[in-house]
Amino acid sequence: MTVTQSPVEAPAPPRPATRPPRGNRSNGQWNVDGTEPLNANEVWKQAEGGLAVRERIETVYAKEGFDAIPAEDLTGRFRWWGLYTQRKPGIDGGRTAQLSDDELSDKYFMLRVRTDGQALSPAALRVLGGISADFARGSADITDRQNLQYHWIAVEDVPEIWRRLESVGLETTTACGDTPRGFLGSPVAGIAADEIIDPTPVILEIKRRWIGDPELANLPRKFKTAITGHPSLDVVHEINDVSLVGVVHPELGPGYDLWVGGGLSTAPRLAERIGVFVSEERAAEVWHGVIQVFRDYGFRRLRNKARLKFLLADWGVGTFRAVLENEYLGYPLPDGPAPEPATSPGDHVGVHLQKDGNYYVGAAPVVGRVGGPVLTGLADLIEEVGAGRVRLTAHQKLVILDVPEAGVERLVTGLEDLGLTAQPSPFRRTTMACTGIEYCKLAIVDTKDTAAAAITELERRLADAVADGSLDTPILLNVNGCPNSCARIQTADIGLKGQIITVDGPDGPVQQPGFQVHLGGGLASSDRDEAGLGRTVRGLKVTAGELPDYVERVVRRFLADRAAGETFSSWAARADEGVLL
Template structure:
């Protein structure tokens, strides 16, 4: 994995010193909260409902065991013993004290981490495929290019005050596991007819108030021009993106306003002067970065079938089916540690679990871990012969729930329990649904389904692209929940459609049950929930959900009361 060079160390040290002085001035009332706000946001510090929250960057989701142990240390010393892994492949600590935040950043710097670019109107933490470097369908490892983008964007003087926040995702495989279509810029590796490596460039994806699937503005960009072309996109956005209305400031709104063809023309015109500039990536520079991500010293191992060896252990078999993924090197597998145990807020991990996951990484996976945008943790390089031992250990620590990709693998933002922007709570809804469907055989029968919950329209829970999406809304001062179905991420990304009026919190488990009943009744062989929805449309699901009131769970609002 990437190691800080002298410039990284210097930048982070100087930023911490600067921030420490800013915090002291705030504590001394030499800075007002309004003056301090942009300064703290530049360092990933938010004010939430009850306390400050610090968001720490995990570039492209890659962690060392040492860095994970630092998270455990921070959770114990500065927080309440846990952290929350997010859909941006970051981690958040929700109960930090302002005066201690410079010390937290200093501790992070000791393991080559920071909180830069986790907030504010800048280029945010670049995200990627959690199976980068090991996926069987990978064309090239995207992490070196993600690292190049990180270095280029950090404190870029032209892009530190953009019209709005800006998110970039990069995928290097045939299957899109980085959700590139819902990012401001989505990059996916492709080969042209000559076999050369380059990128397909999508722009203008996003969720929030105006969910949009990104548009392709270039089918093939030679990889040496990655930075120059992305800079051309950024220049056009920085110049023409709206600054008078933050709800219309994202690049997707600009693209919609001028049209894809005109936007592409402007980018190509801007690119003319950048194309062969000093920012063109040389082979030497790329080889330097790629060297940080060279493959581990894999052993020559026989490919085995762990399920066959433990055929009498159904629980282990379920875990293998859902939590273990194929690896490009024979004899190895990638393992997903589930942070979705029923009764625990999705994405949360205790300090003890973080230390434990770091230990697992050291003993089973070359000391590395990955954070997924589905809020789980991956050990990417586990020998197949050690899967049973790993499962036994993970199970004892509550990290082996065999539900990856199933209904209870819920993506969920912190919602109204923490976030000052939220209209409604998310965590209690996730908990109630998980408890209602906490039966592994039933979950396996339902099959792949993504349930995503957001506490407000900002869509941190990615509800727009959930097979079932739940959005918390405020209705006359009460918390209600709007439901959409048919959303999808990946190669066939789609925005879900709202089924009708919103529901009370108490009604939500029954609503999900009714949606599933329609699916189980109408599905064809091997058809996923999202496939059935896209084939039949919303109508049969809506009709059944609203056919009769949900008993003992509040009321169903009328058709004229859309939230």
Template sequence: MNNHLKNPNHSLAVGRYNYDDIDHQFLKERINQFRSQITRRISGELSEDEFKPLRLMNGVYLQLHSYMLRVAIPYGILSSTMLRGLAYISQYYDRGYGHFTTRQNIQFHWIKLEEVPDILTHLASVEMHALQTSGNCIRNITSDEFAGLAQDEIIDPRVYAELMRQWSTVHPELTFLPRKFKIAISGSSNDRVAACFYDIGILTRLNSDNKPVFEVWVGGGLGRIPVKGKIIREDLPPEHLLAYVEAMIRVYNLHGNRNNLYKSRIKILVEGLGIDAYREQVEKEFATMDLDQYRLSDNLVAQIQQRFGRPNLENHPGASDVLEAHRAKDKEFDRWVRHNTHPHFHSDYIAAVVSLKEVGQTPGDASTEQMNALADFADEFAFGEIRVTHLQNVVLGHVQKDKLYELWQGLTKHRLATANLGLVTDIVCCPGMDYCALANARSIPVAKQIAALFEDIELQEKIGPVSIGIDGCINSCAHHHIMNIGVLGVDKKGEEFYQIKLGGSSYKEGASIGSILGAAVKAEEAVKAVQTLIHFYLEQRQENEHFIDTYRRLGTAPFKEIVYAVA
């Protein structure tokens, strides 16, 4: 028995789908198949070109210095056992840390190819895998990190994300799409998944009969050509979700551009056809389908829901009073509660958001020690459940309010109690040219330098909410296009330069793509430019204005003038 398996019996975990014998056997067969393929690659029987599509199907990338393994965290849910399994891999197969991504995955950047089958075996033992985290297929389906606990939730999106995961995994029609395909789903009409910037984004609302329906967006995306998606259906019954999504993808599979990598995403097809013409083709395809074959019946949905397990939430009279008493006595704890918690539907519980953005830390990284600590905290305070956010932080979702102070004290000891959610140091950052073969410039050092400028927490609070994303290439893994301040690394004759964008916003209400501020500048000038932009905002803002509000009121010109006057 591996020593990272604290719960070897795999009793029903809370908050995530629990595997059955079919799931375990499927992973075993896939690992054995890939083990044989790796053996053939190492022996030289397979060339790198022949091996590349095989390794990508199993989440293995060849980066600048080594292989990287991207592990799927479906809809961002981990059990404590799973997180300990990831910590074990970071300790024994990597360099003591893992990197959480904006796709609710985790990446290990220093992997040896010959050890990958053993790593995948460890993952399977804790009900995890790396399937379809790369390649021209449906990637890891993301969801709201507060799924199953948010006060405004209409349906539990994890159930439908799991149904789509099972449907899409090794689906013959969805394995060789024109390009990679990304889906996000939220159980609320309040967009917490950036739905309009996905290939397919799904939000939930109540119709006129007070029944849940899905609002479906299509054709969004970032990368080289950022596009805000369009609504294709406002009232899709949940029972028809799989059928309608498959109809959408069938049209894309038929007409998507397979000859030009830069024009292959569904956003290009939708823009080219127009949303009305694309919708007409999808509805025509949908009308030909046997809906009974695809129908998500109430019984099926209930069966999947049962496989998730439920936390035993009990009433704790006085829990809120205990929390407020601790807040009154401890200023730092009160600050952390204000910034790093989210309301729970049960009045005696609260969701705690753990920042992985301590100043000086690589955004999204968690050490072996921190992962093990978070697993322990999850067992003690949150029913053994951890959630990964698409902004590279983690959540302990079901914490008794009267236990929150004790949790915070524990987090503090492990450098996990940074109170900066949504503030200027809560920077989203890709691995950049420190790791990635696609990158044009480093992103991690720039993120750390910007964060260091604003380390003082009182200054961060004075600035208020502002989002910053830093990317090392145009692929936009850190979503720089839709951040209030986006920084993009570009190559100029072999030198690293940085382009700055302003005015992006990622959520449905007010969603926008940022505008380029001006000519790209060197790293030190980019860092100084961000500092200048923030201080100019503080001088210009009106009462209760956030950074994005001031920018939209003033426009790009004055921000550009102040930056390039001193750059």
């Protein structure tokens, strides 16, 4: 399944004037079936919204402790404030599907802090680092949603954490739950020399008007947003519920192309262009219109069918556009051009010139892991070199902005001392991993440590291919601990889905942590001008221990077999199955 980046002259989708069908009561669509709850989650959400639990956290649970929290708050409403119970230590992956959430849950929380493409000042970095050191046992991970994620959070500490975050303009509001979650924004917004349009004003307006709004805090499921104006297409727009992507209309000038209905997990679907041009002045209200369509027409009866991608698949682009324009905006949107193919990698790693003569420097941690000392050390370093801000990326990286030319060399050296690098190996640069079994209750296998070990081993084994220049194209390696694809396995060159696999042992079959392999996926923000989901090969599974062996083997086969200029994804799509084993 692919979505091609169409040329500017591509025809717009049809625009039917009819309303969506009013069928029998079956899907729980509010504007079709009424608002009576059709499952247990809808019952408690309607009884009291998730936003209301903050007061109880501050006045009751933080004082009385974990055991005072009732189930509907603990496993439900807490998510509206970025809090999930983390996995109890010592439970192996084979028991993940056998135990209840209560049995899997520890009395500590994962806490997700949203950044929404916001630039983090040294003061903000010190606050984030202090929270890691004081309350999270040193943990802190950059996620592929530009969030910062902590572990080992006790409910007693949450009010103080909120106070510290809000002192530097950060929040956990609707970072999880059936809500508008954290936004992906271009890490180089406002400073890149080749930027089409700066998305910062649109993101700030949406946040000011609607984040924390009770009217948008009971959606059918999560709602993910991406907004960029950079030609690298750096916010993975094809896999978000709604995306605004910078384009230049031949008559109306710079603005946005609207994409709707992307999402991965166990039923992956790439977003589709709606075919409209959205001006900067109307971008916030168009976003508001799309999320209201989802709220009012999204499928609520079955949670595994409740994402916006299922509604778009049912309606089609034409009906969605008609409903958005006729029922929510009250005016037609002009047809518009599609984005051009990506001009550069969307992770922004390396040293790059800004439009004001300063530089921005993209750096890679190992699979997103940072921690308190790294964050506070980074704050000291950017002040030392005269830089002012840091943004997180959609690829578990970070970008330091406004670096004076005289400070670039010192910054690059100082990043290495912090365990970050602006000159990563191909494998460190392109490998991502989700939280995995260390903390996640859904996970089956370890991911962070497995991926980090694989990076080290692949750097050693394939050093010759890097040195002689034969490995001259990025190969994305994404490691996920379960089928839910938080690490975007279907859109990686090599995507690894965690599962328990059976292998032959000396005394018969044994079960081990391992991965199902997806090959040849990719998004337009990488080295290709076409997005597509990876293929699976029957029987292609590897144990965690075999992971470096497999990756080395398939990469060397690619280097031996590829045509001139061929990417890994193109090769993997055409290769015989036997070559991929």
